[in-house]
Amino acid sequence: MSDQAFAIRTKRIQASFLDLKKRHPERFKRRLTLSWSNWGFGMEPLADSAARLARHDIRFIELHGNRYGADMGYRAGEVNAILSGNGISVAGICGMFSADNDLSSTYGIIRQNAVDYIRRNLALGKETGAGYFLVVPGAVGRPQRFDDFEFNRSVETLRLVADLFVETGIRGAVEPIRSAEVSFCHTVSDAVRYIEAVNHPGVQAINGDVYHMQSEESHIGEAILQAGARLVNLHMADSNRRALGDGSLDLDTIIMALYLVGFNREGCFVTPEPLGPGGDPYPAMYGNPDKKVLDEMVRKTATCFWEREEQALSL
Numbered sequence: 001m002s003d004q005a006f007a008i009r010t011k012r013i014q015a016s017f018l019d020l021k022k023r024h025p026e027r028f029k030r031r032l033t034l035s036w037s038n039w040g041f042g043m044e045p046l047a048d049s050a051a052r053l054a055r056h057d058i059r060f061i062e063l064h065g066n067r068y069g070a071d072m073g074y075r076a077g078e079v080n081a082i083l084s085g086n087g088i089s090v091a092g093i094c095g096m097f098s099a100d101n102d103l104s105s106t107y108g109i110i111r112q113n114a115v116d117y118i119r120r121n122l123a124l125g126k127e128t129g130a131g132y133f134l135v136v137p138g139a140v141g142r143p144q145r146f147d148d149f150e151f152n153r154s155v156e157t158l159r160l161v162a163d164l165f166v167e168t169g170i171r172g173a174v175e176p177i178r179s180a181e182v183s184f185c186h187t188v189s190d191a192v193r194y195i196e197a198v199n200h201p202g203v204q205a206i207n208g209d210v211y212h213m214q215s216e217e218s219h220i221g222e223a224i225l226q227a228g229a230r231l232v233n234l235h236m237a238d239s240n241r242r243a244l245g246d247g248s249l250d251l252d253t254i255i256m257a258l259y260l261v262g263f264n265r266e267g268c269f270v271t272p273e274p275l276g277p278g279g280d281p282y283p284a285m286y287g288n289p290d291k292k293v294l295d296e297m298v299r300k301t302a303t304c305f306w307e308r309e310e311q312a313l314s315l
Contacts, residue, residue, distance in 0.1 A: 165202025
């Protein structure tokens with residue numbers, strides 16, 4: 001029986017990984033850096049979330065971009081005190097783009113909300129040492145297309161604050177999201193096209209998400225290779241959007257692809273974001289989940305990832 005097309009592609013990545021490991025063993029000395037996106041913890045206090053990550057030896061966090069207004073969201077001094085007390089640093093900030101702050105909206109006031117939202121959260125990122133800020137070109141939870149010009153409006157709006165990414169030293173990272181959740185920018189190719197249209201040094205990075213990739217890409221490993229050096233963060237969840245090890249995700253090949261693009265360099269993060277199945281995950285940020293469930297989810301995900309990474313490196 002001959003291999004299926006995806007298996008042929010997987011074997012190519014495995015062969016490239018083994019060849020690189022043989023020729024350049026020095027490129028495998030540094031391990032991939034595990035972080036965690038905390039907005040899926042819902043309304044839990046940051047101190048509780050930080051303590052949980054520290055217990056499981058996760059030393060970086062992707063902060064919920066919760067500065068939705070001038071009086072809302074994290075205060076940098078409190079964040080820095082809590083995280084430093086637990087030995088945790090900020091990897092980046094997860095920008096949350098809904099119908100209320102849609103970069104591509106037909107309403108100018110909504111696009112202004114998006115501009116102001118980005119400004120507030122880049123200020124937070126500068127104060128907390130974030131390396132990237134996640135940008136979604138269109139609203140999550142709006143898979144229906146506005147019109148033929150939403151791409152152009154989004155590009156035009158993001159350009160208004162693009163200089164701030166350079167000024168703060170924070171990389172703008174565009175995230176492709178599956179078509180069940182957003183109306184455009186679904187693949188790595190789409191993200192590259194969007195980045196090229198923005199055409200600004202502050203917005204050059206990609207934030208990948210394997211859950212969206214399995215819906216929109218023909219092969220997750222090849223999509224990672226295509227993203228290449230633009231990739232600065234990769235959201236992780238198993239095939240069912242639950243903890244790693246609970247589904248059928250080919251984690252080994254993903255890890256190999258990450259090493260092939262040099263993702264084990266400083267400033268790049270593998271960031272679990274297991275939100276559970278569903279069309280719109282944003283309600284999770286307002287929930288009050290069971291702490292024991294969250295503890296087990298973090299433990300299982302981290303253990304699974306590190307075990308599979310060791311397996312791959314031992315080949």
